Amino acid sequence: MIDHAPDTRLAHVKDWVFDLDNTLYPSGSNLFSQIGDKMTLFIRELLQVEEEEATKLRRDLYLEYGTTLAGLMARYDIDANAFLDKVHDIDYSWIDADPRLGDMIAGLPGRKFIFTNGDRKHAERTARQLGILDHFDDIFDIVAADLVPKPAREPYDKFMALHKIAGPNAAMFEDLPRNLIEPKKLGMQTVLIVPKNLEEEVGEAIHNTNPYEHDYIDFVTDDIGGFLGDILGK
Structure with missing residues (x-):
């Protein structure tokens, strides 16, 4: 405490x-870090950019819009359900x-x-x-x-x-x-x-x-x- x-x-x-x-x-668990990696991959595939650029954009969108999803919707009009399904396709056994x-x-x-x-x-x-x-x-x-x-x-x-x-x-x-x-x-x-x-x-x-x-x-x-x-x- x-x-x-x-x-x-x-x-x-x-x-x-x-x-x-x-x-x-x-x-300290590996759960949310998996989600972060999935978000970065989603951005890489969406914008065809390298991992470093995608990681920076993910963090920038999060800070500006409250979530990476909100930022991607505002800037790139992505499908929210597709994003949520992809980034939560993770291993919960961690x-x-x-x-x-x-x-x-x-x-x-x-x-x-x-x-x-x-x-x-x-x-x-x-x-x-x-x-x-x-x-x-x-x-x-x-x-x-x-x-x-x-x-x-x-x-x-x-x-x-x-x-x-x-x-x-x-x-x-x-x-x-x-x-x-x-x-x-x-x-x-x-x-x-x-x-x-x-x-x-x-x-x-x-x-x-x-x-x-x-x-x-x-x-x-x-x-x-x-x-x-x-x-x-x-």
């Missing part, structure tokens, strides 16, 4: 909202089942949701591999968000309206600080998930920012299962 043991600020939470990639499974995390999520009072910039099929495969899929009430994916990704305000509003969620009664767990700005504005408690070795791995995971400096981040942890266990007194 890096910072901030849960306290009474979470006692009233009835809706628990979790990002998927690098949040419900460790950022992540292990996490019974401890499953027990903690199951024990939380109220509803639990996955809110991801990926698609539902990817979320289901990942959560199933982790052994936690059955603990969630719903998955809100990029398709449900009309292909508008976090951190834009629109997907949060749509998600909360769909499930009749009141911000002050909810908590959001994310690995990217910028995706917690809107939840905090909506009244949620916000939890940033960081790598185990924050000083060494800060990099892309938190965009070279210090998570302790942001007033839109309420809690910071490098152990989501332990954090949830503290909430439950386990």
